[in-house]
Amino acid sequence: MSTKSSPRAPARPRAAAPNRRERAIDLRAAGSAAAPTFKPIHTRRTFEEICERIREQLALGVLKPGDKLPAERELAQQLGVSRNVLREALRSLEMAGVLKLQKGVKGGAFIQQGDTRRMNEVMRDMLSLGTISVGELSEARVHVLDLVVRLACANARRADLDALEANIARTELATKEGRLLDRVECSREFYKLLAASTGNKVIAMIVDSVTEIHMRFVYAKVASSGVAMARLAEKRRQFLAALSDRNVTLASRLLRAHLESVQRMLEQDPGAMSLHVALADVQPGMRR
Amino acid sequence: MSTKSSPRAPARPRAAAPNRRERAIDLRAAGSAAAPTFKPIHTRRTFEEICERIREQLALGVLKPGDKLPAERELAQQLGVSRNVLREALRSLEMAGVLKLQKGVKGGAFIQQGDTRRMNEVMRDMLSLGTISVGELSEARVHVLDLVVRLACANARRADLDALEANIARTELATKEGRLLDRVECSREFYKLLAASTGNKVIAMIVDSVTEIHMRFVYAKVASSGVAMARLAEKRRQFLAALSDRNVTLASRLLRAHLESVQRMLEQDPGAMSLHVALADVQPGMRR
DNA sequence: TCCATTGAATGGGTGATCCATTTAATAATC
DNA sequence: GATTATTAAATGGATCACCCATTCAATGGA
Numbered sequence: 001m002s003t004k005s006s007p008r009a010p011a012r013p014r015a016a017a018p019n020r021r022e023r024a025i026d027l028r029a030a031g032s033a034a035a036p037t038f039k040p041i042h043t044r045r046t047f048e049e050i051c052e053r054i055r056e057q058l059a060l061g062v063l064k065p066g067d068k069l070p071a072e073r074e075l076a077q078q079l080g081v082s083r084n085v086l087r088e089a090l091r092s093l094e095m096a097g098v099l100k101l102q103k104g105v106k107g108g109a110f111i112q113q114g115d116t117r118r119m120n121e122v123m124r125d126m127l128s129l130g131t132i133s134v135g136e137l138s139e140a141r142v143h144v145l146d147l148v149v150r151l152a153c154a155n156a157r158r159a160d161l162d163a164l165e166a167n168i169a170r171t172e173l174a175t176k177e178g179r180l181l182d183r184v185e186c187s188r189e190f191y192k193l194l195a196a197s198t199g200n201k202v203i204a205m206i207v208d209s210v211t212e213i214h215m216r217f218v219y220a221k222v223a224s225s226g227v228a229m230a231r232l233a234e235k236r237r238q239f240l241a242a243l244s245d246r247n248v249t250l251a252s253r254l255l256r257a258h259l260e261s262v263q264r265m266l267e268q269d270p271g272a273m274s275l276h277v278a279l280a281d282v283q284p285g286m287r288r
Numbered sequence: 289m290s291t292k293s294s295p296r297a298p299a300r301p302r303a304a305a306p307n308r309r310e311r312a313i314d315l316r317a318a319g320s321a322a323a324p325t326f327k328p329i330h331t332r333r334t335f336e337e338i339c340e341r342i343r344e345q346l347a348l349g350v351l352k353p354g355d356k357l358p359a360e361r362e363l364a365q366q367l368g369v370s371r372n373v374l375r376e377a378l379r380s381l382e383m384a385g386v387l388k389l390q391k392g393v394k395g396g397a398f399i400q401q402g403d404t405r406r407m408n409e410v411m412r413d414m415l416s417l418g419t420i421s422v423g424e425l426s427e428a429r430v431h432v433l434d435l436v437v438r439l440a441c442a443n444a445r446r447a448d449l450d451a452l453e454a455n456i457a458r459t460e461l462a463t464k465e466g467r468l469l470d471r472v473e474c475s476r477e478f479y480k481l482l483a484a485s486t487g488n489k490v491i492a493m494i495v496d497s498v499t500e501i502h503m504r505f506v507y508a509k510v511a512s513s514g515v516a517m518a519r520l521a522e523k524r525r526q527f528l529a530a531l532s533d534r535n536v537t538l539a540s541r542l543l544r545a546h547l548e549s550v551q552r553m554l555e556q557d558p559g560a561m562s563l564h565v566a567l568a569d570v571q572p573g574m575r576r
Numbered sequence: 577t578c579c580a581t582t583g584a585a586t587g588g589g590t591g592a593t594c595c596a597t598t599t600a601a602t603a604a605t606c
Numbered sequence: 607g608a609t610t611a612t613t614a615a616a617t618g619g620a621t622c623a624c625c626c627a628t629t630c631a632a633t634g635g636a
Contacts, residue, residue, distance in 0.1 A: 045619065047379060058416040059567035065417055071586060082621045084372050087587085088379040091335060095380040098413055104629025105585040114419025122406050123490075125386055128346040129353055131402025132489045140490035143439065147431050201420045202411075202428035206494055279347035333588065359617060370590045375618085392598025393616040 046081050050089035058098070058111070069099070069109040116201070119209040127213060128279060134217075141210040142259055145191070148207055149255055151198035153248045160197035164240050167193055172233040180228045181219065188215045190236065216278040221266055229262060334369055338377035346386070346399070357387070357397040404489070407497040415501060416567060422505075429498045430547055433479070436495055437543055439486035441536045448485035452528050455481055460521040468516045469507065476503045478524065504566040509554055517550060 057063040069075060069090075076086040090109055093099040097115030102108060126132045152160075167190050174183040188211055195207035222228050235258055242251035345351040357363060357378075364374040378397055381387040385403030390396060414420045440448075455478050462471040476499055483495035510516050523546055530539035 047619090051383070055413070055416065056568060058413075060564050073586085084375075084622090085620060087372075088376050090587095091376040092380050092383040095339070096383065096409070096413060098417070101587065102629090103587045103627075105583095106630060107586050107628080109587090112417070114414040114417035116414065116419065118410050118413075119407065121384070122410060125343070125346075125384060125406075126402040126404065126490075126493070128343065129386070129400070129402035131404065132493070136488045136490045140488055140494070143435050143491070144432075147435055151431065200424045200427055202414075202424045202498070203431070205414070205420070206428070210490070276348050280344060335588090361617085372591085373589060378618095389618065390598090391596075391618045393614095394599060395597080395617050397618090 047089040065113045067111045116205045120212045123209045149252045153246045155199045156197035168236045184219045220278045335377040353401045355399045404493045408500045411497045437540045441534045443487045444485035456524045472507045
């Protein structure tokens with residue numbers, strides 16, 4: 001990093017050693033009259049600095065999707081850090097969906113197109129950690145989907161409607177062939193397509209993050225009980241018709257009614273509603 | 289990992305070496321009749337496996353916020369991996385807000401209460417990478433805030449309204465004293481409080497992620513031009529009065545009008561609207 | 577012309593070693 | 607006895623020197 005020039009300097013001059021007591025606090029407290037808290041600081045570690053720099057280059061537009069970072073060994077030398085700590089930074093950025101690391105000659109660290117699934121992971125973590133509840137998630141989903149319906153009625157294009165139609169056909173086929181779990185996958189895709197038809201990727205991202213988790217519960221329920229929503233494709237067609245007619249009121253009412261009936265189905269058997277089951281039970285299309 | 293037992297086994301038996309060609313593909317293609325794509329696989333790396341296991345323990349409820357993981361050296365041994373690769377995993381989880389690493393004896397890796405700011409980072413990355421646009425973000429913000437107003441009218445409690453009132457007082461003071469940038473901070477807090485008054489943390493998280501970025505633009509604009517929204521506190525009070533009266537229509541109209549006027553202010557000077565400036569220009573309260 | 581071989585670049589992973597910080601136990605001082 | 611330095615151990619932070627596996631272009635033989 002910038003704080004290190006000689007490659008073999010043993011001591012890394014870290015952010016202001018917090019060894020001196022009273023005097024230091026006095027000095028800083030004098031700086032701003034109304035700042036009684038002194039917690040943060042949180043000595044910067046090199047990998048954080050590296051992450052930040054790369055993100056800075058991204059925000060500045062110096063780095064763009066598709067670009068390749070220098071090879072690990074070279075970049076480590078340029079930054080004056082060990083390869084290991086550089087890798088910690090690259091790893092973090094990879095997990096964040098910013099980078100993709102590829103092996104082999106001609107491999108390297110490539111800036112990615114943003115991965116919208118990352119928001120799903122955030123939601124999952126928040127749920128796992130108990131920061132948010134299933135109830136809040138469900139409620140948010142209902143409200144956001146209501147918003148989506150209104151926007152979709154206003155903005156959905158022919159291609160969007162066709163995609164939804166094709167999705168319903170797949171749902172129908174899965175139902176006919178008894179592939180109930182595939183049908184759950186179709187449902188998730190349905191909401192994804194619906195959200196996409198708003199033409200707003202931010203909203204689409206939000207919807208998918210919230211839908212992904214919801215569908216895990218549905219999946220767990222269907223897998224354990226074998227019970228599934230009746231007349232699903234039919235209801236979808238009614239909804240799509242309303243959407244095609246740009247009938248906001250009807251479309252909104254139909255979707256809301258459907259969401260409520262699904263909720264009732266889920267709540268029938270609280271045992272299958274276990275957070276742990278739903279979050280742990282991954283399936284092909286639902287892995288992160 | 290489970291795939292390694294001897295501590296000095298040189299070759300790590302990674303996921304099925306993809307060396308054999310036709311035969312392997314034939315075999316797998318025979319498995320599912322309608323699966324023509326063979327891209328994924330993406331050989332699992334140990335750090336991914338570690339992250340997944342820890343997240344699994346979280347989802348299962350075995351690990352809870354406040355818990356401490358074994359020390360790096362010990363955990364690495366338990367998992368049968370090197371300390372370096374374990375650290376890559378812990379780093380990633382720390383960046384994800386799942387863990388916090390603390391130094392010193394009695395230090396270690398502690399499971400955190402979920403950090404809702406992580407969603408902000410996702411939004412920022414998506415914007416930096418060009419996956420979403422400022423326009424989509426603004427649009428989403430307007431719609432989500434409209435939803436928030438409706439929910440807040442229904443659910444806001446006395447304490448929420450008091451907090452908003454106190455925030456407006458701070459805004460007023462900052463205006464009086466000419467601290468325009470502090471006032472921007474107040475604005476961000478206002479929306480945070482408003483979102484919190486819905487009683488739904490999922491929605492609050494979404495609002496804040498979208499507000500944080502918006503406020504960066506406002507901040508950059510105010511900092512560069514010295515121009516600031518007129519009669520801000522007054523407008524806020526009118527809005528709060530409507531909210532207190534549970535007058536959804538009026539509150540919604542007032543907020544919408546305000547958002548539009550802010551938008552006009554921002555668009556006056558497209559030069560100050562640079563994405564790069566806004567994203568790079570961090571400020572005390574707005575750092576990640 | 578085509579296919580196998582080779583070799584270099586690159587990410588993936590390991591183990592040993594050191595540093596800096598933190599805390600508790602201990603010793604020294606008042 | 608209470609307070610204050612000192613010490614020692616545990617822990618994360620970081621480095622170095624290797625080695626392996628994968629990939630792909632260059633090479634060379636059939």
